[in-house]
Amino acid sequence: MAEQLAQIESQIAEMKQQLDALSGRMPSNKLSMVVFSGDLDKILASFVIATGAAAMGMDVVMFFTFWGTPVLRDKNKGEGQKDLMGKMFGQMLPKGACAVKLSKMNMAGLGTAMMKSLMKKKNVASLDQMMELAAELDIKIYVCEMSMDLMGFKREEMINYPDLTYCGVAKFLEEAMDSRVQLFI
């Protein structure tokens, strides 16, 4: 009898251990998003989903990389000292959210201008307003350090966002592994 009891006890202890290990692997109620694109439409979609997720009670992490990186530049800030390639990238890529273009129907800027005026008319929040809202909702922004370096962007030319961290791919993956939802936009 006592032997059986001891056996059951050890089985329960083993199950408890497995349960703990399992619950440790459960993803959090979190959304991790890679913002790779630098197009107005895709950035807008990113922020709509991000702010919506925050409203649904999720933790939200946005990882800006490659063409998404220049969107986080502040148009009012100086660029500091850059080499020739850095200057070229700085010139050719949008300086901040108000300079991004539509991925389709840009029509030399005319399409983007029309879309912006339509957004205003229809009360759709601008990218700048969306970023303010994201900050209010405690959405975390990570910026890819490699993209910064590759395109020659300086930290002093980036926007003042309350929760902005420079990182590499491991940080994003750590967040993604702990997230129920992962998106690449």
Added chain:
Amino acid sequence: MSEAIKADKVMDLKGLPCPMPVVKISKGIKDVQVGQVIEVLTTDPGSLTDFPAWARTSGNEILETEQGNGLIKIYVKRKV
């Protein structure tokens, strides 16, 4: 229709498109006590599916939805 439902707070979200109605209600719900009701006025048809989805995930309750003349009224009860 909903004479029985007494709102403790009214939120006028008319003219605001996605994602603002859901963002606003998620903030506004914190301004009432558990058990109290918010009457939301919106013109966004997406809210008809968005508010129930938000309520299910946040643990709150949609008591009733009315619509007419482009105006949608949603009664939200704070449950948690």
